[in-house]
Amino acid sequence: MVELSKTVEKLRRAGKGGVIPGPDAFRLYDTYGLPIDFLEELAQDYELTVDREGFERELEGQRERARQSSKMGAVTGDPLYMGLLEKGATQFIGYDSLAHEDAHILAVLKDGQLAARLDEGEAGQIVLDETPFYAQAGGQVGDHGIIAAQGSAADVEDTHQPVPGLYVHDVQVTAGGFESGMAVRVHVDEGLRAGAMRNHTGTHLLHAALRETLGTHVKQAGSLVAPDRLRFDFSHYQGVGPRELTHIQNRVNEQILRNAPVQTRVMGREEALAAGALAFFGDKYGERVRVVEIPGFSKEFCGGTHVRQTGDIGLFLVTAEQGISAGTRRVEALTGEAAITRAREDQGILEELEESAKTDRKGLVDEYAKMREKIRALERERDQLKMRLATGGTGPASGDVQEVGDVQVWTPRFEGLDRKAHAAVVDEYRNKNRNRPFTLVSSSSSDEGVNVISAVSDSLKDRVKAPEILKRLGLRGGGRPDFAQGGGVAAGDVDDLRRKAVEGIRQMLTA
Template sequence: MGQTVGQRVGQTPAGMPAAEIRRRFLRFFERHGHTIVPSSSLIPKDDPTLLFTNAGMVQFKDVFTGKEKVPYKRATTAQKCMRAGGKHNDLENVGKTARHHTFFEMLGNFSFGDYFKRDAIHFAWTFLTEELGLPKERLWATIYREDDEAFQLWQEVTGIPASRIVRLGEKDNFWAMGDTGPCGPCSEIVYDRGEEFRCEAETCAIGACDCDRWLEIWNLVFMQFNRDETGRMEPLPRPSIDTGMGLERIASVMQGVASNFDTDLFRPLIRAVEELTGRRYEEGEPGFPFRVIADHARACTFLIAEGVLPSNEGRGHVLRRILRRAVRFGRILGIQEPFLYRLVDTVGEVMGGAYPEVRQRADYVARVIRGEEERFFRTLDQGMAILAEVIERARARGDGVIRGEEAFVLYDTYGFPLDLTVDAAEEAGLRVDREGFEQAMAVQRQRARAAREVAEGWDPGSPLALALADEPATVFTGYERLEDEGTVRLLVRGDQPVERARAGEEVGVVLDRTPFYAERGGQVGDTGWLEAPGARLEVLDTQPLPGGRFLHKARVVEGTVTVGDRVQGRVDAARRAAIMRNHTATHLLHAALKRVLGDHVNQAGSLVAPDRLRFDFTHFEAPTPDQLRAIEDEINGVILAGVPVRWYWTSLEEALEAGAMALFGEKYGREVRVVQIGDYSLELCGGTHVASTSDIGLFKFTAEGSVAAGVRRVEAVTGWSSLEYLRQREAVLQRLAGTLRVPVDDLPERLEALVEAHRDLERQLRQLRGRLARQAADGLLAEAPVAAGVRVIVGELPVDDAEVLRETADYLRQRAGEAAVLLGARSGDRALLVAAITPGAQQRGLHAGRLVGDVARRVGGGGGGRPDLAQAGGREPGRLAEALDYGRRLWLEQLGAGVAAGGQV
């Protein structure tokens, strides 16, 4: 199946479109009893072991292990996948090969204990040869070396000769879900692209080389064993099938092109890059940047459409790395401004039919990408300035090396990519200590890992964990009542279980049932009282423990409490009511943000306390004052309407089908609690809420700001707290009105007048300071020595303003002919310095930036700047006269003169 150059790089690939391949695949397996299951998110649900969904089987992992039941035994999917982080990282190979990608699609069919090897081979062979019409003589099969069953089945089912069935080892043809658990042999279908694609190896064959001739298009995994901790494998009672075929690869075969990047999945993107750059795409090395940008544009679009935002950790870090890598390759093509965001619509045109979200959220995705591009361009500008200093230091050392820790600071502190540091170093005739960089990176990762372990750690071998091992989950009754009776199951001091606690001691209490809400989902824990005959405890907080247990952090106020005691729990009702007002308000806030700012808004964190609420959400810019007012109006309108708030339990599937909002990254069970506020809000939530929105009283914003790139934070108050907030603001206004002796309504005009009068006085004072400074400067000019035709003017001025000092230096520079000016001043506990020189002085070797830096060190500071103008400061103004004298002598020495008192030297 050869092709001409015109076919490979032409505008429209011939053959079957990728969308048609995807459609035929799903319909083929549907006809053969498979349920078409929609692609799951790129963010794996309830799987902390994976950054991204990297294969079609990820969403079925619990089905294969038996943890989850589904109403079908056969399934087929077209699954969105990402391999750009963690163990599965193809990032550095993208664009270099014909088939590596960050984002890609995996076509798959699955059997959960239904059919096995024979049918899996039959389905794959039939689809490829009959549905797609691939020539049988071009298809080969690989099998696990010990899988004689598969060897026989391939010949029986397909008629493929034994000479085209290749046995390979465990590395290539044995699959495992992990070190333990389901595993089994696999069989790959390989397409022979012909002699023209063969490599230069003496033996060009499957298993002997890895050239472009032998294209693996489909992997059939035969899940038939369970491996235990000892490595022993036992047959599974219900063997299963998991297959995966890359859409991009099969599209390259069906469209007769040499590379995935020449298919209709990528050619529109490459053409768009051609239009942006005015340069023509070519195969091989010249086309490398085009391929990287096309691939990364898809990955960024899909990740952001799913709620991932650029950040410095986790999935956001991978997104940022992909996005910035694309921008760097854009610079290689001559693009010096944000451009990647302009490819989002093209991604939507190509992929939107199968994945509507990339079209529906295109505007949002483009704005996020553009914002990150603009930040990165600023980072590059800043990083280049810092890098120039690093290069100068390396040259001064004379070892020809940029140290690893220096490159790491550029990367970690300034976000400057290592490869750009390497490129700049090579241009300067230097090299980068990559090993030192990796060591610094490893130290940082270790610190981050240790911090996470401290923050999240739960030692399963601790005395507390062992004591809880046989304890059932605490029964929470706080949705229905604020008082309930329970039995003390465990008392804990520190992490040590104890039998009893006496008056004055603080202790953790685990009950079999409780009305106290344990902190989770952003809602703080309840406080209140625990009472038993002869004992009384004040509950200071309630926290969750693993396994659904609640820990009441309490202080024994009187008497003694013992394990086994029956206690009456009473939640602080007023505090709980305030918390419920704020929690219901966060649901209204979430819905209102989506209505006013856009559906892209998602919750990114929250705090629900009795006195306030805090809500973090994804958004690419600060809401305007008008938008914040509109959000407040939305929420207060629902509050005034007195909309009933109800909650109910249902299955996760039914809740999501009903349109309930689920929080990104939150782990949910099969049964979930849904909180519904009329037609306005529907969310999954385990928190406590008011019965009617009218119970909230009033919603008022108190603060808004940024907490991270693409994440905003608002704070607000409700109920009595909102009344207190308004009273405080009213008191401030009354105080201002009393001080200014005007009615509150006249405050704006009065303050504006005062501000204008103050500005006028500042202008007059500035002019006066300038005149005084120039008078003092004239005195310095009259006494200044001249060396080599340059007047050296140095002295202290009676000013405390850096700008006036700089203006005076300019004044002297203009009056003195060829001059070198160094002025100092004192401002509180700071010394101010400025140096300025004329072109003639600069030609004689003087440098304002270097001199002012040296002088500043004499007053306990630092600074620098341009050769002709620079300023600095220090913490020791008492040494200013000494420092200025040092600067005068330094300049005179550089001009080749001794020091004389005034006039000619």
């Protein structure tokens, strides 16, 4: 993403921290067609976040301007691109062809401004009169490929529509140069386009299967259609369970095996809606719309590129399902070669597990359950050993014990007990001494630091509160009147803490 790289470099030079501002995020969305969810993923690669609230403010501002402009039938956008559009729109020919031998350059841009020429080593944008390159829209990423002429070549790294009807190609010139008026040959990367087509048709099948399985309340809330994967966001009130996901995946693969034709038709908007075509995700539609249909299963408004037969998808595999906000779920999936590669990897893992467990895959779940139980038993045994070692092997009630009147004051020190094991030792002491008055301040040093527990018997908790003991010792923490945990003491100061605890408890008991 050339423009994103430029934006990141600009921010770093300005020393503006680790956040892409809302206006910049909106510019990447509005001018270059970069969806906000996709931008947030890409930003993570640069160790950045996106000012989502700022983006939403900019988006709402654009919507308001569009509402005002629509009253006058106007098309709005960046004045630079609006000026280019007035001189001539781009004709998209990419539904039927991935190459064109006689395209002409309408304009070249560098650093966001019109330029006389782009030369070798420079990055910029080229606007063509005709193009087979799909511009990023509807969740589908823009096409990549090559623009070439005699002695000149450029890699197309992205394609977008800053205003409807104008296709802008982000390029890196690798040889010669390009200028307005040149005749060029253009060629879309067939492999990347094929992957995007498989995934786009896959999202339509997934959408239909979700509505069929979960209910017609399911509506598209966003998507990413890339050459190597797809992501589909949808409205739903709870997580989708494993059985439901398996059923949905199976339904999609059934449609792939049908090898049904993928039909496209341009028709009137109202006619399409009357025919049952779905129109979601807040898209704006003109009077004439393009409808993509898999007969008997799916029918949607869509301007994206698709396979000719569902069988061209090859295989569909769900890889993840999660919630992304209240009432919105996300499914991620693979198709084609990516799905086959994942299936092969999963098969390899299963074979390794079968070999290791000395059983077939049907017995793996039982073997795993047995192994987990063995591990839990060993962990229990380990914890018991650790407690015996920590307490000197004489039981958890041993340690420094003093008597203050008829109250037993226990201030032990342990080494190596984590919080859970430490609490277990204290609980054992409390259970054994529930019928007599006691107070305790127990310390344990481990990799987690020093954990301190204070506790009092039920008969004393009206006179002495466990959290108050910690507070008097200057420790952070809290809990119930009869049991509290805290910290804030160094390992080297524990013995001094124990002495202070005895004196503090004596004062509380005799007050």
